[in-house]
Amino acid sequence: MRDITKLMIAKYKLLELKYDFMGYEFNKEKELSFHHLIVPHRLCKVLNVEDDGYTIQNGAILKQSTAHNYLHIVERYDKELFDGITAIMVGENLQGYLDLNSIKRIDDILKYFEREYCGARTKTGKPLIKEEYTKRLVRRL
Numbered sequence: 001m002r003d004i005t006k007l008m009i010a011k012y013k014l015l016e017l018k019y020d021f022m023g024y025e026f027n028k029e030k031e032l033s034f035h036h037l038i039v040p041h042r043l044c045k046v047l048n049v050e051d052d053g054y055t056i057q058n059g060a061i062l063k064q065s066t067a068h069n070y071l072h073i074v075e076r077y078d079k080e081l082f083d084g085i086t087a088i089m090v091g092e093n094l095q096g097y098l099d100l101n102s103i104k105r106i107d108d109i110l111k112y113f114e115r116e117y118c119g120a121r122t123k124t125g126k127p128l129i130k131e132e133y134t135k136r137l138v139r140r141l
Contacts, residue, residue: 004054005034008061012098021060021089022110023103023137024067033064035071037090060089070133074113077120077128084109107136 009015009032019025026032036053037060053059062068075082085106092102113129120128 001030001032002034002054004056004059005032005061008034008056008059011056011096012061014061014098017098019098019103019137020062020067021092021098022062022067022071022085022106024063024135025137026063031063031065032061033068035060035062035068035089037086037093057093060093066132066135070110070130073128073133074110077117078113081109081113103137110134110136 009029012021014020014026014032015029018027020032021035034054036058038053038058041053062071071082071085074085088102088105088109092098110133114134117128122128
């Protein structure tokens with residue numbers, strides 16, 4: 001795990017909250033990963049971005065197996081919704097803490113995506129939206 005990821009986990013008190021920037025609960029720190037927010041990782045070298053974009057301002061900490069993977073699916077299928085989620089996470093970053101209003105707004109966007117793509121399948125015939133992607137903190141509040 002990168003030092004920046006550890007720093008952000010501490011800064012945002014994620015081990016105490018037990019949920020990530022999108023409201024996905026996790027049990028162990030090793031489940032978390034750094035997600036590039038503003039400058040995508042694939043463009044960092046091309047644009048000669050400092051530290052390959054691994055900075056607090058350019059990052060969100062997400063549970064890899066759910067939030068991170070799901071967010072990239074949203075990006076592939078609906079860039080506008082992806083941009084909306086990204087904007088909320090950038091806001092969380094700017095305010096310096098996670099709040100339930102932001103988590104609820106992200107949940108609303110994901111619920112919309114889930115309604116739009118309910119029943120959709122990948123090229124290999126697997127469901128586009130895995131059941132675990134729909135289990136977020138907000139659903140229990």
